[in-house]
Amino acid sequence: MDSRLQDYLDGDLPLEQLPVELRREAATWDVLLDDIRRTAPAGAPMGLDARVLAAVADKRRRSRPRWFEWLLRPRMVPVPPAAALAAAALVFAVISTVGPSDDGATGEPQVYVQFIVDVPAAETVHLVGDFNEWQPTVELEDPDGDGVWVGRVSLQPGVHQYMxxxxxxxxxTDPNAVSYQDDGFGQRNAVVAISSFNGT
Amino acid sequence: MRGLEIRQVTDAELVRDALQGSDRAFGELVRRYQDLLFRHAERMTGRQDDAEDVVQSAFIKAHRSLDRCRDPEHVGAWLFRIGANVCKDFLKSRRATVSLEQVPGLPATADDPQREAEMGSMRDQIERALQSLGVEQREAFVMKHVEGWSYVEMAEALSVSVPALKMRVHRAREELQVLLESYGR
Structure with a gap:
C-alpha cells in the first residue's frame, strides 16, 4: 500500500494532498472503515453489569484453589528470631514467629509472622486471611526471582485463617497447614495458631 | 440559602469507596466502563458471548487488584488495559481451537430484507477479515479505526510506542485489503 495513503488514513495527510490516482482508493477505504464502524456494537448488552457484579461477588465468596498443589510444599516450623532468615533459605514454606511487638493503638501484643511459599510460576502472590478481611493487602516478595515468596505480617496471638x-x-489452600477450617463453601482455609512469646 | 448541589461522583471517589468495601461503588465503575470494554472485546473476539466472558473476567481481576490502580482518576484507562490483556490472553488460547469458519458475523439490524442481507454479508466479510489478523494488529486496528483512539492515546494505554503502533495498523490495513479483495469486495 502506498505510504501516502497510509498517512492519509492515519490522519497525517489531508485528502487534497494525495495524488489524484490515490484519491479513489482513499475514498474506498473511507467507505470500508465507515462500514467497519457501523457494524461495531453500540455498547454492552442489557444486564451485563448485573452478571458481572454477580460473578464478582460469587468469585469473592467461592474462590476455589486451582493452582497445582505440587508447587507448594509448605510446612510449619517455629523459628527463633535470629534464625528466621537462615530458616527461610532452608524450607520452602514456613510460617514462623520472628518477634513480638505491641500494637500502639490497643496495647495488644503483636507477633510478626513470616510466610514463605514456593511458587516459581507466579507473577504475584498475596496473603489473605481473617486478619486483613480477606483482601489482598499483603503482597509477598520474591526479590531474587527464585520463586520463593516471602511476606511478613503483624498478628495478634490467636487462631487465624488464611490463603x-x-x-x-x-x-x-496451604496443603501442609497444621489444621484447616471449612470456609462454608465446600473449601478449606489454612489455620495458623499464634502464641505470644511469653506463652500467653 | 444554598440550593441542592448535585454532582457526579468522580472515578477516584468510586475507587476509594470500592477499596473500602463498597459494592455499590464498584458497581458504578462497572456501569461506567462496561461499554468501553465490551465494544473492544466484541470487535476483538467477534462473538458477543465471548466478549461478555472477557468483560466479566476483566472486572473480576480489576476487583481483586483495585488497590494496585496507581491513578484512580484515570481508572478507565487502567480498566481498559486489563480488558485488553484479558482479550489477548483469551484469543491466544482460542487461536488453536477455533477455525475462521466458526467465527460468526454480527446480527443484522436493517429493516429492509435485501439491505439486511447485504449488510449481513458485508459484516461476515469484515468480521472474517478482522479475525484473520494477528492479535496485536487487530487490537491496534480496532482501537484506531473502530474506537477512534489517537496513536498517542493508544501508546499510553498499551505501553507501546507510536511508531510501533503505526506499523501494526499499516500492516493490518494491507492484510485487510488483500483479504477483502479475495472476498470480492
Missing amino acids: FVIDGSDWI
Whole structure:
C-alpha cells in the first residue's frame, strides 16, 4: 500500500494532498472503515453489569484453589528470631514467629509472622486471611526471582485463617497447614495458631 | 440559602469507596466502563458471548487488584488495559481451537430484507477479515479505526510506542485489503 495513503488514513495527510490516482482508493477505504464502524456494537448488552457484579461477588465468596498443589510444599516450623532468615533459605514454606511487638493503638501484643511459599510460576502472590478481611493487602516478595515468596505480617496471638492468592485470581489452600477450617463453601482455609512469646 | 448541589461522583471517589468495601461503588465503575470494554472485546473476539466472558473476567481481576490502580482518576484507562490483556490472553488460547469458519458475523439490524442481507454479508466479510489478523494488529486496528483512539492515546494505554503502533495498523490495513479483495469486495 502506498505510504501516502497510509498517512492519509492515519490522519497525517489531508485528502487534497494525495495524488489524484490515490484519491479513489482513499475514498474506498473511507467507505470500508465507515462500514467497519457501523457494524461495531453500540455498547454492552442489557444486564451485563448485573452478571458481572454477580460473578464478582460469587468469585469473592467461592474462590476455589486451582493452582497445582505440587508447587507448594509448605510446612510449619517455629523459628527463633535470629534464625528466621537462615530458616527461610532452608524450607520452602514456613510460617514462623520472628518477634513480638505491641500494637500502639490497643496495647495488644503483636507477633510478626513470616510466610514463605514456593511458587516459581507466579507473577504475584498475596496473603489473605481473617486478619486483613480477606483482601489482598499483603503482597509477598520474591526479590531474587527464585520463586520463593516471602511476606511478613503483624498478628495478634490467636487462631487465624488464611490463603494465598496467586496472580490475583487463583486462591490456594496451604496443603501442609497444621489444621484447616471449612470456609462454608465446600473449601478449606489454612489455620495458623499464634502464641505470644511469653506463652500467653 | 444554598440550593441542592448535585454532582457526579468522580472515578477516584468510586475507587476509594470500592477499596473500602463498597459494592455499590464498584458497581458504578462497572456501569461506567462496561461499554468501553465490551465494544473492544466484541470487535476483538467477534462473538458477543465471548466478549461478555472477557468483560466479566476483566472486572473480576480489576476487583481483586483495585488497590494496585496507581491513578484512580484515570481508572478507565487502567480498566481498559486489563480488558485488553484479558482479550489477548483469551484469543491466544482460542487461536488453536477455533477455525475462521466458526467465527460468526454480527446480527443484522436493517429493516429492509435485501439491505439486511447485504449488510449481513458485508459484516461476515469484515468480521472474517478482522479475525484473520494477528492479535496485536487487530487490537491496534480496532482501537484506531473502530474506537477512534489517537496513536498517542493508544501508546499510553498499551505501553507501546507510536511508531510501533503505526506499523501494526499499516500492516493490518494491507492484510485487510488483500483479504477483502479475495472476498470480492
